[in-house]
Amino acid sequence: MSSSEVQGILVSHGKMADGLLDAVREITGLTEGLVALDNLGLTPDDLEERLDHLTSDKPSVVFVDLPSGSCAFVARRLRARRANVAVVCGVNLPLLLDFVFHRNLPLDDIVARLRTHVGVSIEHTTDGDKTVPDR
Amino acid sequence: MAIKLCRIDDRLIHGQVVVGWGARLGLDFIAVVDDELSASEWEQDLYRAGLPENIEARFADVAEAIREISAWKANDERGFVLTRDIATMRRLAEAGALDGVEVNIGGIHAAAERQRVLPYLFLSPADGGELRRLGATGVEVTAQDVPGARKLDLDEILDLAQG
Numbered sequence: 001m002s003s004s005e006v007q008g009i010l011v012s013h014g015k016m017a018d019g020l021l022d023a024v025r026e027i028t029g030l031t032e033g034l035v036a037l038d039n040l041g042l043t044p045d046d047l048e049e050r051l052d053h054l055t056s057d058k059p060s061v062v063f064v065d066l067p068s069g070s071c072a073f074v075a076r077r078l079r080a081r082r083a084n085v086a087v088v089c090g091v092n093l094p095l096l097l098d099f100v101f102h103r104n105l106p107l108d109d110i111v112a113r114l115r116t117h118v119g120v121s122i123e124h125t126t127d128g129d130k131t132v133p134d135r
Numbered sequence: 136m137a138i139k140l141c142r143i144d145d146r147l148i149h150g151q152v153v154v155g156w157g158a159r160l161g162l163d164f165i166a167v168v169d170d171e172l173s174a175s176e177w178e179q180d181l182y183r184a185g186l187p188e189n190i191e192a193r194f195a196d197v198a199e200a201i202r203e204i205s206a207w208k209a210n211d212e213r214g215f216v217l218t219r220d221i222a223t224m225r226r227l228a229e230a231g232a233l234d235g236v237e238v239n240i241g242g243i244h245a246a247a248e249r250q251r252v253l254p255y256l257f258l259s260p261a262d263g264g265e266l267r268r269l270g271a272t273g274v275e276v277t278a279q280d281v282p283g284a285r286k287l288d289l290d291e292i293l294d295l296a297q298g
Contacts, residue, residue, distance in 0.1 A: 068186055
């Protein structure tokens with residue numbers, strides 16, 4: 001990883017972080033600059049210590065699953081004292097795929113991309129194309 | 136009664152509390168009782184940042200909680216009292232603030248001198264002593280991390296801790 005590139009750290013409940021990393025690898029063949037951490041058996045202090053070590057000298061986006069979860073709280077604590085850390089709650093695969101292809105951008109630009117360019121698609125059967133005949 | 140549960144959890148406000156229990160109990164507020172946190176506005180803001188809009192976080196030290204808890208109980212809003220350690224909950228119980236309320240142990244994690252009792256519960260000999268003091272106040276003490284998991288009573292917890 002280039003020292004100027006932003007790293008992504010996935011922090012989740014259970015094995016979600018490992019699963020997302022595996023999905024990124026499956027789709028892109030890339031996992032460089034992405035690290036997965038799960039919180040199994042870790043106290044918030046343990047998790048913060050690991051995150052602190054990982055982000056000590058690199059600009060980082062910490063992707064967490066649940067906004068109200070302990071992973072998010074720990075990430076917010078870290079961000080409060082680290083200008084080179086951004087926190088993204090509600091991580092999903094489209095966000096990560098966009099991130100791995102834009103790690104060369106400055107941290108602020110990456111955050112702006114993730115905030116505005118990557119939406120979550122929610123579709124429902126009534127939204128479907130009515131011109132497609134029923135089977 | 137509007138205090139639905141009292142919980143000891145060293146992670147305080149987190150996923151199991153907000154989603155696992157909060158959604159199940161239809162919580163309106165979470166009262167965090169912690170002497171240190173009640174004096175730290177910026178840490179309180181970090182906890183509030185993760186809560187859904189329909190759940191309010193209140194922070195109090197032990198003395199304030201003892202004064203306020205009868206009002207929390209009498210209110211129509213549904214609440215959850217949260218402490219990060221057994222000793223804080225025991226102080227509330229000894230003041231008579233928890234009469235008629237179940238105390239749930241939901242998460243005390245590994246640390247020096249603590250032995251694993253359950254996947255989410257690690258106790259030191261000093262923790263065991265605090266639990267006995269808490270039980271001696273007459274409140275019902277159980278261990279259960281999430282709704283649907285098996286609930287253990289205090290005797291079972293202490294038996295497991297003595298291995």
